[in-house]
Amino acid sequence: MKTSSTRRFGSRRLGLFADSAIRDMSILAEKVGAVNLAQGSPDFPAPLSVKRAAAAAIRGDHNQYEMTMGSQELREAVAAKVRSFNGIIADADDGVTITCGSTEAITAAMMAFTDPGDRVIIPEPFYESYLPATILSGATAIHFRPREPGYVLAEEDLKAAFSQKPKAILLNTPNNPTGRVFSKKELGVVADLCEDYDVLAITDEIYEHIVYDGHRHMSLATIGNMHERTVTVSGLSKTFSITGWRIGYAVAEKSLTTALRTVHDYLTVCAATPLQRAAVTALALPESYYRDLAATYDKKRLYMLKSLQELGFSCSRPEGAYYILADFGGISKLDDFAFANHLAREVGVAAVPASSFYTNRQAGRSKIRFTFTKKDATLKEAVERMRKGL
């Protein structure tokens, strides 16, 4: 909310982006007692061994600043993980930076690699921190929309965006909010254009372990020579259900890493020291942990898809991540903000108005986003409320 003091003292930059619709809906959910399917944070516990490791680290007095680039152990664990899971060869000393969540890694990358006036390609709909990160860096966004149905990256749309002389592209796969997992072919086109136009890629792969129906997550950095020009961003928030711990990372070749670390140092100094120790324990969990995670989310996905369709929403089937973008045009003629407000206040379920993920607000006008990163009982309660109230 922009108050009169914000208007008096706020910077011009601040006027260029809106407050977070996700945060606003979460506040509204709290106020009116709605089931919060707006914010993508789990309401179930994190793995016990990971929590124990955090408690032990605090008991062991690991309380002081960690090295700005992240602890040696965690950087080594991340380097091993990206090698085995993503197929990226990264040097723990020169190629991995631990950040305060992937959100900080993206902002640090944007600040390290763009100057005022530079352009950054951001396909829309997009995760809400991308635009502020771009604007705070003084850069401007080039938007284009993956084609519906299916939110497909079309070659000619990509070519049109790249021909506008961008410095970088920011790509999120598996995607929030669409649920797309971009294919090898789509990523191949992006890679070719990055090489042709000498463009840097920043990838947000925070949902890399949550994919369905046999889809496979692929890292852009593994295609051709893309490792030389890609900052691969991910983190532990979603995979280990610890969104409040703020542990993320950026993986990139040496000179990119050096630049990003300089910004990271002055932005946040370091990620929380005891939680970095616990993150090492998290990354050592066995393969079965990741299989169970995806299988658990798959059940929730199918339950919510079926329930929302029965309620009259029209939904595309997510290939990854834990959101459903639902079209409510068959239920109501309200716009998305009015519908989301009605749903929270009168029906008791909070979701995110989808126009907040677009620069062209008309594009998301009849859609809202539900998350299913909640206990089965929470999802059931939300569905019951909608059955009664819609």
Ligand SMILES: Cc1ncc(COP(=O)(O)O)c(C=O)c1O
């Ligand atoms: C696409 C995407 N990127 C990044 C984040 C934030 O991740 P982190 O907790 O690592 O900052 C989210 C959270 O919802 C997200 O959906």
